[in-house]
Amino acid sequence: MYSAQNRFIHYMNRFALIGVLVFSAVGMVLNYVFRMLGAPGGSYLLCCILCVPICVAYIYIHEYLHALAVLMIKRERPRIKFDKLIASCGSNTIVFGKAEYFFVATFPFLFFCAVLIPLCIFLPPLFFPMPFAPLIYNLFGSAGDFYMIKRALSLPKGGAVIDKGAEIVLYVPVEGN
Numbered sequence: 758m759y760s761a762q763n764r765f766i767h768y769m770n771r772f773a774l775i776g777v778l779v780f781s782a783v784g785m786v787l788n789y790v791f792r793m794l795g796a797p798g799g800s801y802l803l804c805c806i807l808c809v810p811i812c813v814a815y816i817y818i819h820e821y822l823h824a825l826a827v828l829m830i831k832r833e834r835p836r837i838k839f840d841k842l843i844a845s846c847g848s849n850t851i852v853f854g855k856a857e858y859f860f861v862a863t864f865p866f867l868f869f870c871a872v873l874i875p876l877c878i879f880l881p882p883l884f885f886p887m888p889f890a891p892l893i894y895n896l897f898g899s900a901g902d903f904y905m906i907k908r909a910l911s912l913p914k915g916g917a918v919i920d921k922g923a924e925i926v927l928y929v930p931v932e933g934n
Contacts, residue, residue: 776897781890792882808890815891819865820846826864845922858918862902869895
């Protein structure tokens with residue numbers, strides 16, 4: 758029997774996987790139909806197949822970008838962990854304010870959007886799948902980050918966040934007498 762946290766992780770993984778597969782396939786087919794119709798499809802198919810290792814690399818780079826953001830903000834090194842169902846970056850001892858946590862949690866999403874969106878626009882149609890698939894993965898794969906951001910931003914002023922990787926601990930300030 759799964760705990761509520763594991764059920765949520767399974768749900769988010771299914772959501773991301775289905776979203777990535779459906780939107781990548783639709784985007785690649787539309788790219789071919791509207792921009793390449795009549796062109797040989799063999800090279801395009803090869804570019805689509807190359808998306809798989811690119812998306813696997815994305816998972817690792819995404820977590821390392823979280824770590825880079827933590828290093829830039831806190832000058833401390835977080836722990837990066839890759840499990841069967843989840844990749845995470847966190848620490849039991851690094852405490853973030855709301856703005857710091859927002860920066861760390863959104864950094865990979867914004868970085869990949871800034872790099873991949875121009876590539877999708879300016880690369881020739883043949884190479885479109887290679888930045889498009891990780892961009893879609895970025896959109897759906899960051900859903901967990903956005904869920905955590907939503908939780909952290911709901912804290913009152915002066916609240917603190919400890920991101921342990923797969924879970925966050927929220928500290929609410931208590932006013933004394």
